[in-house]
Amino acid sequence: MKLTKLTFAVTAAVVAGGVTFAAQAVDGVTFKIVDGTIPESLTGKSGDPVNGKKVVVGRKKGNCLACHIMPIPEEQFHGLTGPDLHGVADRMDEAELRMRIVDPKVVSFDTMMPSFYRTGQHRVLEKFQGKTILSAQEVEDVIAYLMTLKDES
Ligand code: HEC
Structure with a gap:
């Protein structure tokens, strides 16, 4: 646990310092x-x-609609905590989208977005502790979907 936090702190510092490269596993x-x-x-x-x-x-997975309006009219409830994702692509x-999904805190330290x-995150359900919320494949699938969200005009 402590080690994970330390790794994250170092990464954040590297990014803030303007160095353009960090590897994470x-x-x-x-x-x-x-x-x-x-990239x-x-x-x-x-x-x-x-x-x-x-x-x-x-x-139980992304639950993105809890915080975002998206062009998915068949779902009734869309939250307003985050920006509207119409035309996000x-x-x-x-x-940029991959960074936002993997770990938005690197680009926006105080964000509410998980x-x-x-x-090693705080405030996650016990079953997610020590695990990622999405698998690597699910992250890529979400990005592929977001890339379809272009403004019609
Ligand atoms: C608990 C609320 C919450 C959840 C759940 C959430 N987000 Fe967010 N999201 C935010 C907030 C707040 C921002 C605004 C950026 C910030 O805080 O820095 C944001 C920003 C974004 C952005 C950047 C948009 C822009 O125009 O800058 C994208 C893309 C995004 N979220 C996608 C997603 C996706 C996809 C999911 C589900 C896998 C998701 N979010 C789940 C709260 C949330």
């Missing part, structure tokens, strides 16, 4: 943070947007 997957983004797929492949939408909607690229691919 979570769950056996190593990834690089470059300028507050994660490479965690699985080495692109994700499945259809499954990504399921993960986003699922209350026009504002952010894949590498880190979906980091272990």
